[in-house]
Amino acid sequence: MRSGNGWVEVVSGTLPSLRNLKVGTDFGAVTVRGGSPQGITYTVRKRLNSGSESHARHQFEMFTVRGYQKADFAVLEGECTGAEKIAVDISVNVPRDLALVKIETRGGSVSVTDIAGRLEAETAGGSIHINDIGGAVKAETSGGSIDVGNVGGDLRAETAGGSINIRSAGGKVHAETAGGSIEVGSATQSAYLSTAGGSIQVKRCDGELRAATAGGSVEIGDVGGGAILETSGGSIRLASAKGVVRATTSGGGIRLSGLTHGVTAKNAAGPISAEFTASKGSFSESYLETSVGDVIVFLPPDLPVTVRATIDAAMGHRMITDFPEVKVSSEGGEWGTHEIYGQGALNGGGPVLKIHTTAGNIELRRGKR
Numbered sequence: 001m002r003s004g005n006g007w008v009e010v011v012s013g014t015l016p017s018l019r020n021l022k023v024g025t026d027f028g029a030v031t032v033r034g035g036s037p038q039g040i041t042y043t044v045r046k047r048l049n050s051g052s053e054s055h056a057r058h059q060f061e062m063f064t065v066r067g068y069q070k071a072d073f074a075v076l077e078g079e080c081t082g083a084e085k086i087a088v089d090i091s092v093n094v095p096r097d098l099a100l101v102k103i104e105t106r107g108g109s110v111s112v113t114d115i116a117g118r119l120e121a122e123t124a125g126g127s128i129h130i131n132d133i134g135g136a137v138k139a140e141t142s143g144g145s146i147d148v149g150n151v152g153g154d155l156r157a158e159t160a161g162g163s164i165n166i167r168s169a170g171g172k173v174h175a176e177t178a179g180g181s182i183e184v185g186s187a188t189q190s191a192y193l194s195t196a197g198g199s200i201q202v203k204r205c206d207g208e209l210r211a212a213t214a215g216g217s218v219e220i221g222d223v224g225g226g227a228i229l230e231t232s233g234g235s236i237r238l239a240s241a242k243g244v245v246r247a248t249t250s251g252g253g254i255r256l257s258g259l260t261h262g263v264t265a266k267n268a269a270g271p272i273s274a275e276f277t278a279s280k281g282s283f284s285e286s287y288l289e290t291s292v293g294d295v296i297v298f299l300p301p302d303l304p305v306t307v308r309a310t311i312d313a314a315m316g317h318r319m320i321t322d323f324p325e326v327k328v329s330s331e332g333g334e335w336g337t338h339e340i341y342g343q344g345a346l347n348g349g350g351p352v353l354k355i356h357t358t359a360g361n362i363e364l365r366r367g368k369r
Contacts, residue, residue: 006049007056015040015067015074019099025078027107028088029126034114036093040074042067047087059086109144118153127162136171145180163198165191181216190225197233208243215254244284262286262351267293275367280304285351294360298367302351309342311356321364
């Protein structure tokens with residue numbers, strides 16, 4: 001039928017009432033919505049924006065849809081035998097209590113909402129939108145963004161080019177993109193996040209966290225375990241971590257707060273700020289190093305720790321400490337390049353905290369318990 005300046009054909013039908021659904025199509029956008037009380041129903045909308053009615057009918061006939069049962073799956077299949085100009089939208093309404101939904105399109109977006117079971121979604125080119133999925137999720141696209149609302153199980157999201165946004169996941173998270181930012185609101189278990197070019201932001205991760213980017217900032221909130229934070233060009237920020245932390249950047253500031261255990265922080269060019277809230281028994285050997293930049297460390301007044309600090313090229317730079325136990329000395333000429341050392345045992349000494357900058361100031365400040 002006529003639609004504006006183009007043509008539209010709509011095909012509807014039903015599928016067997018099974019708890020597993022598979023949708024596969026040569027191309028087209030796929031939408032699956034849970035909550036239907038009428039079993040599994042589908043609507044396929046084909047669109048052609050120009051041409052005669054006979055030409056449109058011929059193009060529409062080249063894209064066929066069939067529904068059938070295969071083993072314990074209800075299957076909806078879209079097959080193209082030559083149509084090149086039409087757009088296809090496939091919409092499927094299903095009961096919420098499906099155990100498994102599998103979707104594959106070779107070109108088009110995917111949207112799935114309100115499913116109690118598991119989801120596997122794949123597209124060769126298009127965005128993926130997911131929300132209110134009770135089980136584990138696997139989402140892959142060769143080019144497009146991935147947007148995830150609430151997922152009850154493990155989540156694996158991969159895109160060859162696009163951003164990844166995750167509101168919350170009840171299981172382990174693996175998110176990887178070849179070019180785009182990654183944002184996570186809440187992950188109740190461990191998370192592995194990687195992007196070849198973009199920023200990473202995490203508000204909360206209750207387990208272990210690894211966040212790595214080849215170019216962008218890393219902004220992390222509260223981490224319930226250890227954290228590995230890496231960027232080849234950008235700043236690193238951490239609100240707190242209840243495990244060992246490793247932070248590395250080739251260019252940008254590092255600011256680490258709420259450190260309850262040991263930390264290794266390395267910066268090729270930029271300042272480092274580290275606030276320890278560790279106590280006796282939880283603190284382990286730590287190392288803070290930057291080639292060019294200041295290092296500021298906040299230590300609890302009752303923490304047993306042995307400090308060893310060094311400034312290699314101290315001309316114009318200095319070492320400041322709130323702790324009388326840390327003795328500062330220097331070697332070299334008074335006016336030329338010389339080294340400054342600070343060493344001391346606080347509260348009887350403990351694991352070693354090494355601080356090193358080639359050119360910058362070092363400050364040891366008394367923090368709060």
